[in-house]
Amino acid sequence: MINITLPDGSVRQYNQGVTSFEIAQSISEGLARNVLAAKVNGSVWDITRPINEDATVQLLTWNDEEGKNTFWHSSAHLMAEALEELYPGVKFGIGPPVENGFYYDVDLGEQSFSQDEFAKVEQKMLELARTKNEFVRREVSKAEAVDYFTQKGDEYKLDLIKDLEDGTITFYTQGNFVDLCRGPHLPNTSSIKAVKLMNVAGAYWRGDESKKQLTRIYGVTFPKQKELTEYLERLEEAKKRDHRKLGKELELFAFSEKVGMGLPLWLPKGTLLRERLEQFMRKAQVKAGYQPVVTPHIGSKELYVTSGHYEKYGADSFQPIKTPNENEEFLLKPMNCPHHCEIYKTRPRSYKELPVRFAEFGTVYRYEQSGELHGLTRVRGFTQDDAHIFCRPDQVKEEFIKVIDLVLYVFKALGFEDYTAQISLRDPENKTKYIGTDEVWEKAESAIIEAAAEKGLRTVTELGEAAFYGPKLDFMVKDALGRKWQLGTIQVDYNLPERFQLEYIGADNAKHRPVMIHRAPFGSLERFVAVLIEHCGGNFPLWLSPEQFAILPISEKYHDFAQEVYNKLEEEDIRGFVDNRDEKIGRKIRDAEVRKVPFMLVVGEKEQENNAVSVRRHGEGDLGSMTVDEYIKMFKSKIAETLNK
RNA sequence: GCCUCCAUAGCUCAGCUGGUAGAGCAACUGACUUGUAAUCAGUAGGUCGUUGGUUCGAUUCCGACUGGGGGCUCCA
Known part of the structure; x- marks a missing residue:
């Protein structure tokens, strides 16, 4: 006889050579019908395979991975x-x-x-x-x-x-x-x-x-x-949530063969959405001590030779642009970091002013192979919510925590709950392919791990996934079809400070090399908007909605009043439109519902008399009548709810 | 880039085995003046992605090109 231990801890005795199927039968007929495989001492076995010694057995059905x-x-x-x-x-x-x-x-x-x-x-x-x-x-x-x-x-x-x-x-x-x-x-x-x-x-x-x-x-x-x-x-x-489909239906963005593949065109409503996201991030970043900077869309080839990007990506990238007379070569900016390094270098830096944080919504261009392009998630021209933090090695952990806070704030405001964080460390077996000393790597790696742990992130750690220039922390979310996308990223970089000879003067009056942290909570505006569209199925959080209200006059007689209400809302920075077509109210409501407008404000005789609007919420229906002031108050408190935790 | 599928009106699509195209919605015009998910009538709109070939004749068949979708990590 052998002892079989089941997941609930109970131990049963069977003849040697018993199969998992027979064990299932001995428990219940139903289980025997549904059992597909069995985990025997940790490895998955056929249920017809004989078990010859004491073992722990977990019977696996369709409900088990x-x-x-x-x-x-x-x-x-x-x-x-x-x-x-x-x-x-x-x-x-x-x-x-x-x-x-x-x-x-x-x-x-x-x-x-x-x-x-x-x-x-x-x-x-x-x-x-x-x-x-x-x-x-x-x-x-x-x-x-x-x-x-x-x-x-x-x-x-x-x-x-x-x-x-x-x-x-x-x-x-x-x-x-x-x-x-x-x-x-x-x-x-x-x-x-x-x-x-x-x-x-x-x-x-x-x-x-x-x-x-x-x-x-x-x-x-x-x-x-x-x-x-x-x-x-x-x-x-x-498929109904696919951002490419909704992007077209809601008139957010488009592509044109003439412009070129992988180069998105942002339509007015999409631009509004994008600008709101930018504003939101700008505000959060100023609060977190970032300084906005602006850099050009091209940079001389020398800049990228210095950064090492030319050697690494130059050959399979958009090729340099040449000036007609001097034959100078410029590259379309594939990343903002080298430019920011040069900003850092504009004057000597003291240890007292570190960390410095330069932020830029920088549009970059990368040559992606044609088959790699996909809607807004993988494009050839995109805008990063980029920033580079230059800090002392002893500040890495603190800066990491601050960046994680920022990322979590963003995710929360946008309703992302199902995300995982991936910590990418270097391959301990093959340390030579990474730049930087063991000491700084160990310090940075433990800083990341500790920072993630302190913030209670759900993490997976991948050895050997680090970039050659430093370890990183990436935030991953799933799209509507279950495909995983990387959004926010935080990366430590020892390479660029070295290549650009960045320095700061320490308390000891000697020159030291700062550590650089790249970070982009959205990743790119394009990808972020794509994932956001799929995440909310086109029903954006109220504060982001390109059209926050639609005023629907019952008939032409109320167009003036509708305009009055519109002006008042616009003054309060609430965005929307008046639907003054010669259509029945039912039709106007239907169209606004289809356009996923969050608030429909019906105005007719009653409303005009009381300076009121009859409020209908998208997907929910009639909320009854309220004065315009009451509506504004309600609207603002709803937005405050999501933005101020 | 490679494999594969796809490409008809602004959008969603129909068009059997080759005989130069249709619908609904949108747009435009007019009538209706409307109370919580589609008012009615009319008008206009297409070199059938581009380009070679087969054929008396190609939107339809074959090839190339362009663009788009899916895939190219998940170790029997």
Whole structure:
């Protein structure tokens, strides 16, 4: 007999060789029906694999990440089996589960594969699933594995086997399909009831551009048809929040082929939104001790040779602009830091005045590969809410805390709650690729870690993700489709102070090198607005709304009164418009609702008599009538609520 | 950049197997003077992304180009 410890701490006795499935059966029939995989002593196993010694066992179902992954991993094999039947000679790369489903990288040789063939593959998968083929695990020697795939002629699997240790290799077989696989898998294919291939894409073998490009087929499967239907509906919902769609509908920004790809045009309403964000940040930054500066959009090539950016990015960047006569070379500004370094250098600095903080909404241009562009989140010209802090090494932690405070203030004012912070440190195994001494790195790294901890941030730490010039802290948020975007960033830099020979005079009357901190709470205005649009589905916080009210006169007779109300609101810096079209009130309300205007102010005979407005809130409906002054008061208190915590 | 899909009116889209195009909304004009999510009628608007080719004939088929979407980290 062996002892099996379950997650609740209870210990049960079973015969040696018991399977997780049998354990599930002994607990309840329902659990036995739903169990997909099991975590045995911390590693995920097939539920049909015998357990031969005392172990802790956690049974995994569809509700567990690992259970789902097992389901999708098996689905990837099922798809591979279907592909092999339909496209003889197909070779396989890798086929893992991913966040929403799975994919398999395949080499179809001369055969092409497009979306038109999805239905055929889906049919075949369902047909194979119904045969209830078992997934059979088998340990094989490296020689046998090599032998099998040599015979099959699958060079990708051979490439994978090459890196595996003999004695750790397993095959999984279901039906006629044999795959090199660590597992685990479902007991059999029959629980895969709903299948949908999502899309097809190219992917380089092992993510290496120099290697062959395989066809990556994405799919998703579910144990029930209903779950697939719901999943597809959720996707549709998410699409409605897409910032590119809403940006067009709400007339915030646009792109033009003539202007060039990746170069956003900000429309009047988008500009209003953007300016509000800028104002908000300016105010917060002045309070936090930043000094605004302005620098030009180009800089001489020398500037970037000094900063090192020319060497690193020069070749695959927008190329230098030349003056016609002197042949001087200028670069479009790809970042603001070198300019700010030169501002720092305009006069000697004393340790007493540090830290100095230069802030600029600097528009920069970077050459992104055409396939990397995406709406407003990845563009070729964008404006950073940039600032550079020059401080003494002993001030790094304090400055970090202040910047984190600023970022958190911004996130709070804009309703971002679901974010994570990533601390990127250097790779301890490979310290040589970083500039700066061990001592300053250790100091800065611990400063970041302590600052994040003191602020109670939810963090993940990534070793080796630091820039070569210093460690950093990034804030990540998810968009409507679950894709992760980096917003705010705080980076320590030892490189530029060195390259620009920045100095300050210390208390000892000697020259010292300051530490530079780059930081951008929004990241870029463009990306921030994009994520904000998706985050709030186009219903911006009241203070940011480009159109905060719409005055809707019942008929032409009340246009004068409407204008009166409008003027009064404008004086109070509340923005909106009067809808004086010859339309019925119902129509005006509908249009304002569609435009996501937060407040609709209906004015007619009653309102004119009482100097009042009939207030309707977007998405909520009629709030009743109030005087214009009362409305202004209510409006302002609502804004104060969000902005002053 | 590479793989793949897409490109028709300002917007959203229809147009079967090749015979030079339609709808709804928006715009414009007129009537209606309106009380909480679409008043009615009329008018105008397209070199069917660009460019080669096949064809008697191409929005439709093939190629190239341009632009856009999805993907190119997630180690069997």
